[in-house]
Amino acid sequence: MVRIACVLPWLLLCCTAARSAAKPPVYLWFEPEWFDGVEGSFTYWTGTAKPTGHWGVAGPGVGPEWTQGGESEWNSMGAPAEETKASCRRDFVVPRAGAYRVWVRYVDHRKKTEPFRVAVSQGGRDAVAGELGVTPVVPPNDEYQLYWGFSFGWGALDGRLGAGPARLVLSIDKAGEAWRQVDAVLITDDLAYTPVGREKPPFAYFASFALRPAGAAWRGEGKAWGGGAASKRVALAGRDFMMWTGVSADPKWWGKQNVETLSLHDVLFEHGPPPDVKAVFQKQFAGRKDVPVLSWPHLVPGFYLGESPDLSPGAPLRRWLERTKTPFYVLTNYAGGNYTDKTGPATYAALAGPLASQFLGYVHGEAFGTAGVAPGDKPLGATRRAHADALGKSFVRQQADAWGKVYKTTVDERHWSSGISCLAAESTALAHLYHETGARTVGYEEDATNVHVPMRVAFERGAARQYGGAWINYASGNFGDACNYFTQEPRVPRGAKAWFHSKYAITDGVSACWYRKLYYLNYLGGASSIYWEQNLENQWLLPGPGTHPVQLSPFGRATEDFQAFVSRLPDRGEPYAPVALFLSYGHGYDRVNNECRMLRHFREDKNDLELRELFNVCWHPTAREEGQPIAPDGQSMPGGVYGNVFDVLVDRPARAKALLDYPVTWAAGDVDLMPLRAALEEYLRRGGTLVVNVEAARGLPAEWLGFKATGKTKVCEEWAPDGAAALAATPYEVADVALAGAKVLAWAAPKVPLIVRRQVGAGAVIVTLCPRLLGQDERAHPALPWLMNGVTADLLPVEVRRADGTPLTGEVMYQVNRTKDGWLVLLVSTRGVDKTQHGVARVDRRAFVDVAVRTSLALKTAKEWTEPRELTTEKKEGATEVRVRVHPGDVQVIGLVTQPAQGGK
Numbered sequence: 001m002v003r004i005a006c007v008l009p010w011l012l013l014c015c016t017a018a019r020s021a022a023k024p025p026v027y028l029w030f031e032p033e034w035f036d037g038v039e040g041s042f043t044y045w046t047g048t049a050k051p052t053g054h055w056g057v058a059g060p061g062v063g064p065e066w067t068q069g070g071e072s073e074w075n076s077m078g079a080p081a082e083e084t085k086a087s088c089r090r091d092f093v094v095p096r097a098g099a100y101r102v103w104v105r106y107v108d109h110r111k112k113t114e115p116f117r118v119a120v121s122q123g124g125r126d127a128v129a130g131e132l133g134v135t136p137v138v139p140p141n142d143e144y145q146l147y148w149g150f151s152f153g154w155g156a157l158d159g160r161l162g163a164g165p166a167r168l169v170l171s172i173d174k175a176g177e178a179w180r181q182v183d184a185v186l187i188t189d190d191l192a193y194t195p196v197g198r199e200k201p202p203f204a205y206f207a208s209f210a211l212r213p214a215g216a217a218w219r220g221e222g223k224a225w226g227g228g229a230a231s232k233r234v235a236l237a238g239r240d241f242m243m244w245t246g247v248s249a250d251p252k253w254w255g256k257q258n259v260e261t262l263s264l265h266d267v268l269f270e271h272g273p274p275p276d277v278k279a280v281f282q283k284q285f286a287g288r289k290d291v292p293v294l295s296w297p298h299l300v301p302g303f304y305l306g307e308s309p310d311l312s313p314g315a316p317l318r319r320w321l322e323r324t325k326t327p328f329y330v331l332t333n334y335a336g337g338n339y340t341d342k343t344g345p346a347t348y349a350a351l352a353g354p355l356a357s358q359f360l361g362y363v364h365g366e367a368f369g370t371a372g373v374a375p376g377d378k379p380l381g382a383t384r385r386a387h388a389d390a391l392g393k394s395f396v397r398q399q400a401d402a403w404g405k406v407y408k409t410t411v412d413e414r415h416w417s418s419g420i421s422c423l424a425a426e427s428t429a430l431a432h433l434y435h436e437t438g439a440r441t442v443g444y445e446e447d448a449t450n451v452h453v454p455m456r457v458a459f460e461r462g463a464a465r466q467y468g469g470a471w472i473n474y475a476s477g478n479f480g481d482a483c484n485y486f487t488q489e490p491r492v493p494r495g496a497k498a499w500f501h502s503k504y505a506i507t508d509g510v511s512a513c514w515y516r517k518l519y520y521l522n523y524l525g526g527a528s529s530i531y532w533e534q535n536l537e538n539q540w541l542l543p544g545p546g547t548h549p550v551q552l553s554p555f556g557r558a559t560e561d562f563q564a565f566v567s568r569l570p571d572r573g574e575p576y577a578p579v580a581l582f583l584s585y586g587h588g589y590d591r592v593n594n595e596c597r598m599l600r601h602f603r604e605d606k607n608d609l610e611l612r613e614l615f616n617v618c619w620h621p622t623a624r625e626e627g628q629p630i631a632p633d634g635q636s637m638p639g640g641v642y643g644n645v646f647d648v649l650v651d652r653p654a655r656a657k658a659l660l661d662y663p664v665t666w667a668a669g670d671v672d673l674m675p676l677r678a679a680l681e682e683y684l685r686r687g688g689t690l691v692v693n694v695e696a697a698r699g700l701p702a703e704w705l706g707f708k709a710t711g712k713t714k715v716c717e718e719w720a721p722d723g724a725a726a727l728a729a730t731p732y733e734v735a736d737v738a739l740a741g742a743k744v745l746a747w748a749a750p751k752v753p754l755i756v757r758r759q760v761g762a763g764a765v766i767v768t769l770c771p772r773l774l775g776q777d778e779r780a781h782p783a784l785p786w787l788m789n790g791v792t793a794d795l796l797p798v799e800v801r802r803a804d805g806t807p808l809t810g811e812v813m814y815q816v817n818r819t820k821d822g823w824l825v826l827l828v829s830t831r832g833v834d835k836t837q838h839g840v841a842r843v844d845r846r847a848f849v850d851v852a853v854r855t856s857l858a859l860k861t862a863k864e865w866t867e868p869r870e871l872t873t874e875k876k877e878g879a880t881e882v883r884v885r886v887h888p889g890d891v892q893v894i895g896l897v898t899q900p901a902q903g904g905k
Helices: 008-020 063-067 143-148 204-210 251-255 264-271 275-284 316-324 343-352 384-407 413-418 427-436 453-467 512-525 554-568 606-618 622-626 653-661 674-685 783-792
Strands: 027-030 038-041 055-058 076-079 086-094 098-109 116-122 125-132 150-161 164-172 180-188 242-246 299-304 328-331 359-365 419-423 441-445 470-475 529-532 579-583 646-650 664-667 689-693 707-721 727-739 743-749 752-760 763-768 799-802 812-818 822-829 849-855 859-864 873-876 879-886 891-898
Touching: 027 086, 055 086, 063 143, 098 116, 098 125, 116 150, 116 180, 125 150, 143 150, 164 180, 204 727, 204 783, 251 316, 264 299, 299 359, 343 384, 343 413, 359 413, 359 441, 384 413, 384 427, 413 419, 419 427, 419 470, 427 441, 427 453, 427 646, 441 453, 453 470, 453 512, 453 579, 453 646, 453 653, 470 512, 512 529, 512 554, 512 812, 512 822, 512 891, 579 606, 579 653, 606 622, 606 783, 646 653, 653 674, 664 783, 674 689, 674 763, 689 783, 707 752, 727 743, 727 752, 743 783, 752 783, 763 783, 822 849, 822 879, 849 891, 859 879, 879 891
Parallel strands: 038 055, 242 299, 242 529, 299 328, 328 359, 359 419, 419 441, 441 470, 470 529, 579 646, 579 664, 664 689, 689 763
Antiparallel strands: 027 180, 055 076, 076 180, 086 164, 098 150, 098 180, 116 125, 116 164, 707 727, 707 743, 743 752, 752 763, 799 849, 812 822, 822 891, 849 879, 859 891, 873 879
């Protein structure tokens, strides 16, 4: 691999310039829906919400919120107009003394008041205090004020704060004329900064991504590691990949069919077309076996539990399944089934017995299981780990009981393994737990407002690899409460009844290119299947006015293109993810969360903040993109300066062997390494690299650490890579240590180590000494991006940069797959397409990106597979380079075929 390192003089120049600059401003950004004192939900649209004596979680909103760019980080908090007594609070640390401005983003109603109070207290007195919501912060004739009758706006209070502990309180002490809804709080000493919309401020660590250690050789000596790719993807029903679509289980229709001659194509031809154009569709395509989308050989059908598919011996549907050996699934969404004492037990017996090899599982869309399976209203343990253990057992018991009621017979708890939970909210929190409890397959749904597909794939893929299972994508065309249906009449009638909600029409929902990109990201990310929530209903349309044939919809065109790609690609390979993010099995992390509590019961803590900032760095610039007005092609599809090189694993001792496939393991949060000593010792002996924070390193052998902690901490405002000049930072704590063999990679101050490295056998342990690598601003320490740059340098067999040789800054999301004869490189555009919830996307055709894919491997050929076309290779600076242009909203897949004696790391 060719290394393009920054020249040391340039780095020193940057360091010197940074040191001479003023101290970076303090930006403390808080999401009040996570505060202590916020309880339950707040149903504001109905107008019937009554005072409860506390703030409630509001959001994630419907049409008005999403057309305004959305609420910050998905939710907000609210209280009814009649509320007179509510209070919530957040304790924090003011990093340095000075003049501060407290900005609050809240709903400002047109010509109405929505009063609430804001106070920042220190030492028992209010240092900043005042009332907002009584004076307009948005002009009454603002576009959104005229359209919706309210708009989000920013109000501010000024005051002086001392360095040290403080408490922020948001309270209500009087009724208002309209509901109160508070979205975000920013406390800053940058008095020249004015927030706009949900925009995040320029946190100090953003600048550190440009700092690239020159000649860093920090990793262990481990070579030929699989990077997760050594774990072969699990086939479902003997198939490497499928797309799932629903068909009817109506016994009347099946009873009229000759199941001895009925083909899968016949079934899909009957049940696939959109209902509004079905007659025209079937007339137009009658007798054809090459119908676009529908004739693809990797489609498989599923049946809705609400129709109680009868799989009794001799039933037509069962006879057809037995004859054709067709794989199938059952969708359970909001259904309980309506089986008899005869058909229920017989259907269960078929699924658990004769049809088990064909049965793909039960798809539980946006649900933990079927009706009757819930996490409960109280924690099941004092800690997250204890709760997770008990929750898994509870789910298994609940599901067996629920199936017993559905099938009217006793159901073995092992039938839980057939469930496929496809959560939207909390998918990252529970991915590993589902596998731990025996689920063969786990899925996730990605509404376009649920940020961060790459992170969600890292959780799903890592969990499947660690447990030897499979994962799928529950594909939805939803953008908030809007969804694309290309029907003759709107799916939901337009008019006053739908005023605050989406209209479910042709232009409502995600962009067509977002839909297309989701296909490629999941397929090349390792998904075993993609399930269509809308089935095939949005794949065709009948244009009007005038006389036109039925044709593919925008989504259908994207699907046809993707299906052709899958059919022609000889090998999708295995995703190469050389960095394992190693978490506690009870982490419960997911900020897309309806309750604004982890695992529904646990308040956000420092572990969650550590994970949030680590993930923000891993997939930078996602934190910056999150603050932009929400759009499908932005927040949910962020680019990443490191590529999709991460899998998430958990600290189950019985599953620790999975670490041996990852060159780098980054332990984070409240991960418990002590029970894993033997596995870690083998990992280090083989040359692995363990990156761990001083908090998680407690109890590790002293010979692994190379220092002894004194138990004291210091507060510093600078840091420096070893051998370079100091860089300014917001104040942060650092653990004081006495070195005993560790090498210092970065300093907090002269003679105060910040990051140290200890050689352990052929491996290495890197310890960060700033607790959780968080500054007092609760954001990533600026050394974190610098360290990630060093740890991941030359870790991939190929390098993806701009065509001019400069690093990517988020314009493209990329991923590398190991194939039988080389490598695939997925390039996904993240810029240039702006889609509001209602309307056609705007495309900036200037936002293309010219990308260079470089490798030191000996290449035979290079090909782009989506069009497809042969690519020209060029020798440059000791490497082979391929250049392609990625247009706005587009996908490019570069295939690199290497010489037989290929290298690789």
